[in-house]
Amino acid sequence: MxxxxxxxxxxxxxxxxxxxxxxxxxxxxxxxxxxxxxxxxxxxxxxxxxxxxxxxxxxxxxxxxxxEADTALCSADTGSLRSDMIAILTEIRDMLSTRRGQALIRMILAEGLTPEVAALMNEIRKSKESGPKATVARAVARGELPRGTDVEMVFSMLVGSLQHLLFFHHETPTNHRIAQIVDLVLEGACRGGGRCLRSAN
Amino acid sequence: MxxxxxxxxxxxxxxxxxxxxxxxxxxxxxxxxxxxxxxxxxxxxxxxxxxxxxxxxxxxxxxxxxxEADTALCSADTGSLRSDMIAILTEIRDMLSTRRGQALIRMILAEGLTPEVAALMNEIRKSKESGPKATVARAVARGELPRGTDVEMVFSMLVGSLQHLLFFHHETPTNHRIAQIVDLVLEGACRGGGRCLRSAN
The missing domain is CATH 1.10.10.60 (Homeodomain-like)
Structure with missing residues (x-):
């Protein structure tokens, strides 16, 4: 035996x-x-x-x-939030630009309302996002972003902007474009645009 | 006859x-x-x-x-970019929250790589976005946003953030959340984060 x-x-x-x-x-x-x-x-x-x-x-x-997801997302910690986020978005772009990455994401999007797929994907998303979100949270802790910044929302906006270009504009974001997205979101977040408790007035 | x-x-x-x-x-x-x-x-x-x-x-x-698309997107012109964008995103959220709106978007996403669907959707997207993009361009013209702001990118980031919450988080953004997205993007764009020619270094 x-x-x-x-x-x-x-x-x-x-x-x-x-x-x-x-x-x-x-x-x-x-x-x-x-x-x-x-x-x-x-x-x-x-x-x-x-x-x-x-x-x-x-x-x-x-x-x-x-x-597949386990091997996919880094948790950059270069000491600068900007370069960390650029590294993470670059990795997401590269992953979403492969044939299989695209097919998987399209499957998630197309069938996301199936409770089974939705539950599975939520679990995976949360585990994949934990690294990048920790990176944003560290930046809040060291004062690079205002206290009370909604870490989840800031990260969602970065990823959502990238996905929108890929899936609706059929544009693979260049490194330059990624830096542009990161700059806009981080500058907005620095100014307090991403605070949890901001009044919606 | x-x-x-x-x-x-x-x-x-x-x-x-x-x-x-x-x-x-x-x-x-x-x-x-x-x-x-x-x-x-x-x-x-x-x-x-x-x-x-x-x-x-x-x-x-x-x-x-x-x-369907013709009747879908307003071109708000309340005089304030913030309230215009909140009105437009609210409309997009409401449209994407209907059963048919969701199904159509999922179809676009799932089959977006088919050249026929891609070409059709690009044409529709461009016509639908023309109103909102004109709204952003007017804000640049009157100095609410810096000269050289990439109007298309600013609008893509607003819509992409909304779509990400809807399709990946299965969260229907509240009015408060929409205001939060608009504030973050516009504050980032005000600080020049959305400029076309910004160096990617």
Whole structure:
């Protein structure tokens, strides 16, 4: 009987293959139309092998997307909020410019109202955003941004601006454009535009 | 033989019915899966009636979406850029919060890479944005924003921030949130964050 370690070594490439096949299928047909059978075929394994580890489609897709998301967002800490945010947005732009990145985001957007997909994506978004949001929070702590700055909103505006250009203007933002977005949002936030309790009058 | 006016009166409700059926089908199945036959059935007309006026699916969808878009965006001119932008974003939020508005946007996002849909949407986006962008340009002209402000980018950031909250956070922005977005972007733009020629260093 093989040792635990030997089984892991034998198991990992299989897991990798199945999760890769899941991401490719997701990018190709989206969540609603994804079939575990097709994923198994694509990975060259029996569908019971897939079901044994991930009993439902949501489990399988969740594992695949989490794995992709885990390797995706840095938590820059160069000491300057501006250069940290430029680094993070550059990374997001690069990720969203790959064929698979685009397909995944389009899937999220197209099927975001499905409660299963929405719950999964919320969880992933929160874990992915924790690094960048900590970066903004540090800037508030050291006085680069006013106390009371709404960290989540500031980060949402940076990412939303980038996504808008990519998905509505079909423009891949240049490094220059990214710096422009960061400058505008941070200057606005410096002036207190992003405070939580600002009156809406 | 009926006069031109009589034919128009008889024609309009039919056109309305067909374009409404097209929008409902678009919201239901998206562009790729939309069938002119199903639209005709839904509108209670013969498919040749549809093809006579709109020879291709792109023509039909284009007409339907343009009609919807025509009635959608105001060009506020209250004299204050802040209240103009709040009015415009409120209108966009309300439009994107309807079932059909959401479905149409999700369709654009999901199928935006199809060259047909992309070209159609770019045209509509440009026509819809012309009012709001003129509002921002007037503010530059009267000195509320610095000369050289990138009007298109400032507007993209406002809309992108709103869309991000709606589609990624599943949050319908409150009036307070809209004011917060507008304040942050306009304060950033006032400080020159949105200038076209700013160095990216």
């Amino acid at each position: 093989p040792s635990e370690r030997a089984r892991q070594v034998r198991g990992e490439p299989l897991i990798e293959k199945i999760l890769e096949a899941t991401l490719d299928e997701l990018a190709r047909v989206g969540y609603a139309a994804l079939s575990v059978e097709t994923v198994a075929e694509r990975a060259g394994v029996n569908k019971t092998t897939v079901y044994r580890r991930w009993p439902t489609k949501t489990d399988l897709v969740g594992a695949a997307v989490k794995r | 009926p006069s031109e006016r009589a034919r128009q009166v008889r024609g309009e409700p039919l056109i309305e019915k067909i374009l409404e059926a097209t929008l409902d089908e678009l919201a239901r199945v998206g562009y790729a899966a939309l069938s002119v036959e199903t639209v005709a059935e839904r509108a209670g007309v013969n498919k040749t009636t549809v093809y006579r006026r709109w020879p291709t699916k792109t023509d039909l969808v284009g007409a339907a979406v343009k009609r």
